[in-house]
Amino acid sequence: MRHVISVLLQNKPGVLSRVTGLFSGRGFNIESLAVAQTLDPEVSCLTLTTTGDDMIIEQITKQLHKLIDVIKVTDMNEVESVEREMAIIRVKAEAGTRAEVLRVIDIFRGKVVDVSPKSYAVEITGPASKIKAVIDILRPIGIQEIVRTGVISMARAKKN
Amino acid sequence: MKISGAKAFIKCLKEQGVDTIFGFPGGAVIEIYDELNKCDDIRHILVRHEQGAVHAADGYARVKGDVGVALVTSGPGATNTVTGIASAYCDSIPMVVFTGQVPTQLIGNDAFQEVDIVGITRPCTKHNYLVKNPEDLVPTIREAFHIARTGRPGPVLVDLPKDVIGSTIAFPENRQVKLRTYRPTYEPHPGQIEKACQAILKAKRPVIYAGGGVVLSKAHEELTRLARKLHIPVTMTLMGLGGFPGTDPLSMGMLGMHGTYYANMAVAESDLLIAVGARFDDRVTGRIDAFAPHAKIVHIDIDPSSISKNVKVDIPIVADCRHALAAINSWIDRKGEVNDAAQKEKLAAWHDKIAGWRKKHPLGYKEEGDIIKPQYVVEKLHELTGGEAIISTEVGQNQMWAAQFYHFNHPGSLLTSGGLGVMGYGFPAAIGAQIAAPDRIVIDIAGDGSIQMNIQELATARQHGCPVKIAILNNGYLGMVRQWQELFFDRNYSATPLDVAPDFVALAKAYGGVGLRATRKSEVEPVIKEALKTDNVVIMDFVVAREEGVYPMVPAGKATTEMLLV
Numbered sequence: 169m170r171h172v173i174s175v176l177l178q179n180k181p182g183v184l185s186r187v188t189g190l191f192s193g194r195g196f197n198i199e200s201l202a203v204a205q206t207l208d209p210e211v212s213c214l215t216l217t218t219t220g221d222d223m224i225i226e227q228i229t230k231q232l233h234k235l236i237d238v239i240k241v242t243d244m245n246e247v248e249s250v251e252r253e254m255a256i257i258r259v260k261a262e263a264g265t266r267a268e269v270l271r272v273i274d275i276f277r278g279k280v281v282d283v284s285p286k287s288y289a290v291e292i293t294g295p296a297s298k299i300k301a302v303i304d305i306l307r308p309i310g311i312q313e314i315v316r317t318g319v320i321s322m323a324r325a326k327k328n
Numbered sequence: 329m330k331i332s333g334a335k336a337f338i339k340c341l342k343e344q345g346v347d348t349i350f351g352f353p354g355g356a357v358i359e360i361y362d363e364l365n366k367c368d369d370i371r372h373i374l375v376r377h378e379q380g381a382v383h384a385a386d387g388y389a390r391v392k393g394d395v396g397v398a399l400v401t402s403g404p405g406a407t408n409t410v411t412g413i414a415s416a417y418c419d420s421i422p423m424v425v426f427t428g429q430v431p432t433q434l435i436g437n438d439a440f441q442e443v444d445i446v447g448i449t450r451p452c453t454k455h456n457y458l459v460k461n462p463e464d465l466v467p468t469i470r471e472a473f474h475i476a477r478t479g480r481p482g483p484v485l486v487d488l489p490k491d492v493i494g495s496t497i498a499f500p501e502n503r504q505v506k507l508r509t510y511r512p513t514y515e516p517h518p519g520q521i522e523k524a525c526q527a528i529l530k531a532k533r534p535v536i537y538a539g540g541g542v543v544l545s546k547a548h549e550e551l552t553r554l555a556r557k558l559h560i561p562v563t564m565t566l567m568g569l570g571g572f573p574g575t576d577p578l579s580m581g582m583l584g585m586h587g588t589y590y591a592n593m594a595v596a597e598s599d600l601l602i603a604v605g606a607r608f609d610d611r612v613t614g615r616i617d618a619f620a621p622h623a624k625i626v627h628i629d630i631d632p633s634s635i636s637k638n639v640k641v642d643i644p645i646v647a648d649c650r651h652a653l654a655a656i657n658s659w660i661d662r663k664g665e666v667n668d669a670a671q672k673e674k675l676a677a678w679h680d681k682i683a684g685w686r687k688k689h690p691l692g693y694k695e696e697g698d699i700i701k702p703q704y705v706v707e708k709l710h711e712l713t714g715g716e717a718i719i720s721t722e723v724g725q726n727q728m729w730a731a732q733f734y735h736f737n738h739p740g741s742l743l744t745s746g747g748l749g750v751m752g753y754g755f756p757a758a759i760g761a762q763i764a765a766p767d768r769i770v771i772d773i774a775g776d777g778s779i780q781m782n783i784q785e786l787a788t789a790r791q792h793g794c795p796v797k798i799a800i801l802n803n804g805y806l807g808m809v810r811q812w813q814e815l816f817f818d819r820n821y822s823a824t825p826l827d828v829a830p831d832f833v834a835l836a837k838a839y840g841g842v843g844l845r846a847t848r849k850s851e852v853e854p855v856i857k858e859a860l861k862t863d864n865v866v867i868m869d870f871v872v873a874r875e876e877g878v879y880p881m882v883p884a885g886k887a888t889t890e891m892l893l894v
């Protein structure tokens with residue numbers, strides 16, 4: 169099963185390689201990875217998506233915890249959260265398809281960010297499932313290039 | 329007052345209680361060596377290879393029960409430590425390794441003797457540091473010692489650029505190290521302790537499975553108390569030997585690939601397995617789904633990631649083994665209402681069963697006239713030292729025979745590279761042990777192959793007056809590999825005969841030590857006696873039965889009940 173795991177780390181050199189080294193060394197897979205500073209400049213937040221059965225996910229979170237520079241590990245599957253990813257997709261847009269591409273983008277509340285005579289580059293933001301849906305729809309029209317940020321995720325505030 | 333980085337380094341080590349360093353100098357650490365030579369409170373043991381320094385620090389740490397320290401130069405000095413660090417990491421040995429580094433402004437420039445040792449050792453250290461700013465030097469060293477010795481212990485590496493050592497700094501006052509992100513759990517959860525105790529009192533076929541964590545946390549007394557009070561049989565991993573007295577009637581010896589028949593059978597039929605500071609290594613479990621298939625499992629470990637890693641655990645207890653066992657003992661004292669006679673009665677059938685297995689396949693070997701059997705040598709070593717020596721081992725058959733036939737009664741009396749299995753570990757570790765315990769008898773039970781991997785340390789032993797005794801079980805083979813070839817590769821002895829070997833007796837003499845040889849069984853005892861009364865490093869060359877095998881043996885990937893027997 170796919171899990172989104174959020175890791176708060178000391179913002180120090182070499183810390184990222186401790187995390188990625190752990191994954192490669194232990195044969196855990198990383199599907200996406202996003203990392204940047206948090207409100208506290210001494211702390212970074214790393215969000216990764218991975219897959220595995222319960223025992224593997226348990227090992228992943230425990231092994232992450234064991235790293236001295238890791239402050240907190242949260243399996244976002246176990247909390248209410250908002251998940252977002254951004255993708256820039258360059259899609260073929262020639263005479264016959266230009267209008268259709270725009271229509272699709274509009275439905276998904278995307279934005280055209282680069283225009284050329286034969287293509288549009290469009291920006292899509294949403295949960296990973298939405299990005300996938302857009303890609304599936306644009307693929308028959310002709311996708312030339314995709315760049316994705318990887319998933320980021322934040323726990324929802326308590327309602328009461 | 330400001331002092332040099334090198335002076336601050338020495339001062340900080342003293343503050344951490346360091347009195348011995350194992351090391352080897354070079355350009356990048358020459359300033360430290362300059363200070364070290366002027367310092368009377370720290371003894372420097374000059375090894376002959378940096379790998380030796382790390383294994384010696386490992387042996388020293390195990391015997392002292394404190395952090396071992398190694399110091400080496402940059403580049404090749406640093407890379408030579410990697411095997412020793414990896415071994416200490418697998419065995420959770422507290423250690424700090426200091427490596428020299430090129431000056432900070434040259435880092436990344438492929439400078440002479442530059443290597444990214446922090447990158448290289450990242451996966452085999454508990455933590456590591458590159459000290460980039462002079463003011464971080466002392467706090468980093470303090471942190472390194474703190475991390476090495478607390479929680480699940482392990483090696484920490486600190487890389488010291490030459491300009492940091494050469495800088496001038498104010499020595500910061502010593503405050504207790506507090507890390508925001510690192511707080512090991514020592515105290516067990518009371519609810520889990522209660523669950524464990526109830527399971528223990530209910531069990532009809534319990535087994536305690538004790539690992540290196542018992543030795544590391546000095547939990548042997550609590551463990552012994554629990555086992556004796558409730559009459560629970562105990563088996564140990566290689567790293568756990570000595571954590572419970574090997575000569576106690578409740579001891580079933582080692583389990584796993586070369587464990588005893590009765591220990592493996594008992595685990596297989598147990599209804600409760602109490603794992604203490606052990607990690608369900610594949611050499612212990614064999615085929616994982618056939619390991620303790622009927623047992624409920626209690627697992628005590630200070631490292632949460634060890635729990636439910638290989639085997640699903642029913643009652644996990646994250647804690648220091650000593651604290652957790654103490655809590656179990658006191659719960660049972662308070663609430664258990666254990667009636668000794670009733671408890672004995674309840675487990676009588678279980679003990680009868682184990683006694684039956686023990687009788688059917690005791691640990692043993694076949695005598696062959698005057699030919700020396702390697703097991704006999706270990707038995708004689710046990711007898712003639714009263715079981716009170718510190719034994720280190722190399723790796724291979726020698727290691728397994730030492731584990732099987734020297735019945736360890738005390739924690740810290742077996743030093744072996746358990747997790748990584750490093751040939752060449754035993755002799756330098758023995759030197760470290762001898763330095764930590766100058767009055768003890770220290771014996772390296774060695775193979776003729778392994779001993780050659782760090783034989784150069786004979787000079788270290790001589791120079792620093794370490795009367796370590798080396799007992800080579802000389803079978804003329806890389807024996808353990810040969811045994812696998814015999815059993816699983818049609819006796820195709822590829823690259824295992826050691827056709828050329830040194831004359832070990834002459835070799836010992838060449839270094840100024842003593843060499844003794846036994847080629848017949850009747851010579852074994854006189855040779856050992858002679859060695860034990862010699863105040864010098866001694867090689868005992870025991871020319872043993874060439875194709876002797878280690879049994880019982882669980883072939884790799886088989887269930888532990890599928891043992892090949894003598």
Ligand SMILES: Cc1ncc(C[n+]2csc(CCOP(=O)(O)OP(=O)(O)O)c2C)c(N)n1
Binds near residue numbers: 724777808
């Ligand atoms: C550094 C290293 N290289 C290779 C091995 C693989 N290995 C394990 S046991 C063994 C044979 C050891 O031979 P020897 O020291 O003579 O011991 P014996 O088994 O004959 O007692 C080898 C090669 C190892 N454990 N360590």
Ligand SMILES: [Mg+2]
Binds near residue numbers: 776
């Ligand atoms: Mg041999």
